[in-house]
Amino acid sequence: xxxxxxxxxxxxxxxxxxxxxxxxxxxxxxxxxxxxxxxxxxxxxxxxxxxxxxxxxxxxxxxxxxxxxxxxxxxxxxxxxxxxxxxxxxxxxxxxxxxxxxxxxxxxxxxxxxxxxxxxxxxxxxxxxxxxxxxxxxxxxxxxxxxxxxxxxxxxxxxxxxxxxxxxxxxxxxxxxxxxxxxxxxxxxxxxxxxxxxxxxxxxxxxxxxxxxxxxxxxxxxxxxxxxxxxxxxxxxxxxxxxxxxxxxxxxxxxxxxxxxxxxxxxxxxxxxxxxxxxxxxxxxxxxxxxxxxxxxxxxxxxxxxxxxxxxxxxxxxxxxxxxxxxxxxxxxxxxxxxxxxxxxxxxxxxxxxxxxxxxxxxxxxxxxxxxxxxxxxxxxxxxxxxxxxxxxxxxxxxxxxxxxxxxxxxxxxxxxxxxxxxxx
Amino acid sequence: xxxxxxxxxxxxxxxxxxxxxxxxxxxxxxxxxxxxxxxxxxxxxxxxxxxxxxxxxxxxxxxxxxxxxxxxxxxxxxxxxxxxxxxxxxxxxxxxxxxxxxxxxxxxxxxxxxxxxxxxxxxxxxxxxxxxxxxxxxxxxxxxxxxxxxxxxxxxxxxxxxxxxxxxxxxxxxxxxxxxxxxxxxxxxxxxxxxxxxxxxxxxxxxxxxxxxxxxxxxxxxxxxxxxxxxxxxxxxxxxxxxxxxxxxxxxxxxxxxxxxxxxxxxxxxxxxxxxxxxxxxxxxxxxxxxxxxxxxxxxxxxxxxxxxxxxxxxxxxxxxxxxxxxxxxxxxxxxxxxxxxxxxxxxxxxxxxxxxxxxxxxxxxxxxxxxxxxxxxxxxxxxxxxxxxxxxxxxxxxxxxxxxxxxxxxxxxxxxxxxxxxxx
Numbered sequence: 075x076x077x078x079x080x081x082x083x084x085x086x087x088x089x090x091x092x093x094x095x096x097x098x099x100x101x102x103x104x105x106x107x108x109x110x111x112x113x114x115x116x117x118x119x120x121x122x123x124x125x126x127x128x129x130x131x132x133x134x135x136x137x138x139x140x141x142x143x144x145x146x147x148x149x150x151x152x153x154x155x156x157x158x159x160x161x162x163x164x165x166x167x168x169x170x171x172x173x174x175x176x177x178x179x180x181x182x183x184x185x186x187x188x189x190x191x192x193x194x195x196x197x198x199x200x201x202x203x204x205x206x207x208x209x210x211x212x213x214x215x216x217x218x219x220x221x222x223x224x225x226x227x228x229x230x231x232x233x234x235x236x237x238x239x240x241x242x243x244x245x246x247x248x249x250x251x252x253x254x255x256x257x258x259x260x261x262x263x264x265x266x267x268x269x270x271x272x273x274x275x276x277x278x279x280x281x282x283x284x285x286x287x288x289x290x291x292x293x294x295x296x297x298x299x300x301x302x303x304x305x306x307x308x309x310x311x312x313x314x315x316x317x318x319x320x321x322x323x324x325x326x327x328x329x330x331x332x333x334x335x336x337x338x339x340x341x342x343x344x345x346x347x348x349x350x351x352x353x354x355x356x357x358x359x360x361x362x363x364x365x366x367x368x369x370x371x372x373x374x375x376x377x378x379x380x381x382x383x384x385x386x387x388x389x390x391x392x393x394x395x396x397x398x399x400x401x402x403x404x405x406x407x408x409x410x411x412x413x414x415x416x417x418x419x420x421x422x423x424x425x426x427x428x429x430x431x432x433x434x435x436x437x438x439x440x441x442x443x444x445x446x447x448x449x450x451x452x453x454x455x456x457x458x459x460x461x462x463x464x465x466x467x468x469x470x471x472x473x474x475x476x477x478x479x480x481x482x483x484x485x486x487x488x489x490x491x492x493x494x495x496x497x498x499x
Numbered sequence: 500x501x502x503x504x505x506x507x508x509x510x511x512x513x514x515x516x517x518x519x520x521x522x523x524x525x526x527x528x529x530x531x532x533x534x535x536x537x538x539x540x541x542x543x544x545x546x547x548x549x550x551x552x553x554x555x556x557x558x559x560x561x562x563x564x565x566x567x568x569x570x571x572x573x574x575x576x577x578x579x580x581x582x583x584x585x586x587x588x589x590x591x592x593x594x595x596x597x598x599x600x601x602x603x604x605x606x607x608x609x610x611x612x613x614x615x616x617x618x619x620x621x622x623x624x625x626x627x628x629x630x631x632x633x634x635x636x637x638x639x640x641x642x643x644x645x646x647x648x649x650x651x652x653x654x655x656x657x658x659x660x661x662x663x664x665x666x667x668x669x670x671x672x673x674x675x676x677x678x679x680x681x682x683x684x685x686x687x688x689x690x691x692x693x694x695x696x697x698x699x700x701x702x703x704x705x706x707x708x709x710x711x712x713x714x715x716x717x718x719x720x721x722x723x724x725x726x727x728x729x730x731x732x733x734x735x736x737x738x739x740x741x742x743x744x745x746x747x748x749x750x751x752x753x754x755x756x757x758x759x760x761x762x763x764x765x766x767x768x769x770x771x772x773x774x775x776x777x778x779x780x781x782x783x784x785x786x787x788x789x790x791x792x793x794x795x796x797x798x799x800x801x802x803x804x805x806x807x808x809x810x811x812x813x814x815x816x817x818x819x820x821x822x823x824x825x826x827x828x829x830x831x832x833x834x835x836x837x838x839x840x841x842x843x844x845x846x847x848x849x850x851x852x853x854x855x856x857x858x859x860x861x862x863x864x865x866x867x868x869x870x871x872x873x874x875x876x877x878x879x880x881x882x883x884x885x886x887x888x889x890x891x892x893x894x895x896x897x898x899x900x901x902x903x904x905x906x907x908x909x910x911x912x913x914x915x916x917x918x919x920x921x922x923x924x
Binding site for chain 2 (some may be wrong): 100101102103104105129130131132133135136137139140143170171172173174175176177178179180181182183184185225226227228229325328329330351352353354355356357358361376378379381382384385388389
């Protein structure tokens with residue numbers, strides 16, 4: 075019987091602040107980083123499970139310390155039994171009552187659990203010789219709902235309702251998988267829109283995005299209204315009327331600010347307004363959504379857990395859900411969020427970028443298409459063309475689409491040399 | 500000019516799980532702990548600033564790592580200038596964009612900021628030779644609002660509205676301070692009600708609570724309905740009809756469970772229902788509050804920041820706010836929460852217990868009485884008779900009341916011998 079014999083952690087930081095890649099109204103100088111975990115077994119097959127939390131620099135060491143705090147839950151455990159019941163493992167980790175106090179279910183400890191959960195999925199997918207999206211999409215409806223903790227969700231989504239959603243889409247799985255393999259999954263790009271770029275670079279990157287086949291771009295806004303108007307006019311001019319342009323305020327505004335600012339940007343035909351205010355402010359999002367309708371409100375990359383997503387849906391505070399692969403407690407909680415979104419008929423357009431977020435989150439969107447919502451209509455995965463070279467199986471994005479990964483695993487494995495070269499401290 | 504020259508941290512854990520003190524439906528075996536920080540200066544006056552985050556055991560080391568991550572914001576800084584602008588210091592800490600990513604404004608990193616902020620207030624109060632409650636109550640309305648970051652609050656409370664509240668209560672400050680010094684501040688006790696205690700111990704502790712002059716006790720519920728009914732009947736029988744009895748579910752229920760369970764407990768004349776569900780579920784709290792009215796819903800000890808408190812008030816999801824001294828980002832954020840509560844006319848009954856929470860939070864309640872809400876009507880500070888001996892200035896609770904501390908500082912300084920004796924690892 076194989077057991078988990080070691081957890082290795084790495085504090086990896088890329089000096090992205092030097093080029094202002096990733097700069098926005100709240101994050102002027104991010105150093106894209108990963109608190110990275112490797113799960114080792116004595117199976118003798120050379121297979122490891124890899125996962126990480128994406129951070130933007132300082133404090134990545136604290137995030138690594140949180141990974142280490144989970145060691146006792148993993149070491150010595152039976153590999154097969156653990157991987158066969160990842161719903162049970164998720165509950166054990168999230169409901170460790172002493173660790174739970176540090177959130178509960180939010181922030182550093184919750185994200186650390188997410189990284190370990192994702193590493194377990196990476197290990198399982200590699201052992202089964204299949205990419206994570208296909209592994210998830212091959213599970214039965216019952217197996218999928220067993221991954222989900224419905225605690226705090228039942229006023230919006232019960233286990234039976236989730237089963238109904240999954241059963242309804244079961245018949246079409248094979249056809250959608252074929253479509254996914256042939257056509258890929260739509261992407262949009264944030265590469266042109268970072269706040270630290272000058273107008274020439276913005277225009278050039280917009281032209282490139284259109285040429286590369288993207289149907290939507292996204293611009294960072296929120297620092298200065300006059301600048302935003304100028305940059306949006308420029309982008310609209312370069313892209314033409316047929317390319318969708320979303321804006322992202324990165325939590326910069328209070329409720330009234332958001333409403334006023336978006337009014338001023340309304341002439342530019344916004345695809346959505348992202349993170350208008352605090353990610354914790356469900357009531358505020360609902361007020362903004364009502365005021366700026368029909369422009370959609372998008373949020374989710376900083377939504378701490380399934381309970382916040384539930385409320386954003388209940389209040390109609392968000393009509394585009396941007397789940398993130400490493401903000402919540404891993405694959406299992408994101409499955410819960412996909413099921414919630416399907417229940418409410420709201421589209422999911424995952425957050426990506428950072429370090430490895432594109433590689434990780436594509437599996438969730440593809441699983442959703444094949445086995446949950448069954449549609450890609452108006453859905454896109456964010457794409458930012460940064461740092462992919464550090465991953466063993468970098469994304470394959472062409473013609474404005476993500477093409478489905480075929481390699482076994484969850485996409486979360488970083489190149490060993492990068493772990494060494496960018497090791498911090 | 501004096502500067503900050505060192506940050507010392509301590510991982511302190513008390514083995515409370517051995518006696519089931521502190522046991523509830525979600526936390527069966529807490530080991531009350533403190534991630535403790537000491538700020539040292541070169542002023543030569545021997546005065547240090549002490550603060551801590553209360554945790555319940557595992558992960559306290561991660562919380563300590565988060566304290567260390569704040570070192571660069573403190574070391575080398577001018578002591579006088581820093582203490583003269585603690586609103587500015589709060590903003591610098593909370594809006595460090597890289598560290599903010601780890602929350603934002605929630606969980607381990609936010610609580611670490613709270614401990615450092617509280618340690619700064621402890622230092623300032625000691626240097627001014629006054630207890631924190633009186634220091635805060637001696638500030639002008641303008642100085643008080645300068646402590647508060649109104650970001651994300653202005654749809655519910657503006658700076659001008661906060662100023663109006665503070666100015667309106669300014670005239671009565673001296674009279675209320677005299678009343679506070681003479682009569683103390685009302686307390687209620689949770690000592691009888693831990694879930695791990697048997698019926699004999701529950702009855703004995705209820706009798707003692709009444710004899711000691713407490714007007715309200717609190718029982719933990721939520722694990723087993725039949726047990727809860729039996730224990731409530733016993734407590735009501737022992738206490739008689741004139742003692743208020745609150746119940747605390749510690750987040751155990753989904754929305755429908757909470758409503759059903761509280762219906763069954765309604766005959767026992769509940770003073771409030773505390774933490775019925777996830778502390779993140781504003782919408783759920785509002786639904787429960789409406790269904791169980793007129794029984795009040797109480798929550799706040801796990802509410803992550805001022806944005807969640809704001810929404811609980813906007814939606815009327817809570818009519819008793821239980822702020823905690825070490826869950827949010829320290830004194831400044833709790834001042835914001837007190838001002839929000841005053842705006843909405845909702846009472847604050849602080850959470851306490853744990854390690855040092857009584858010592859710390861009493862200052863906030865007393866400041867509120869003297870300078871903000873101006874009332875103690877239906878307000879009480881929680882009291883649990885645990886671990887006070889480890890503090891340099893333990894609370895003075897007699898006749899069911901907290902008597903105002905006279906010693907300089909924020910009450911947060913632990914006895915040096917305890918820091919050593921209960922050092923972990």
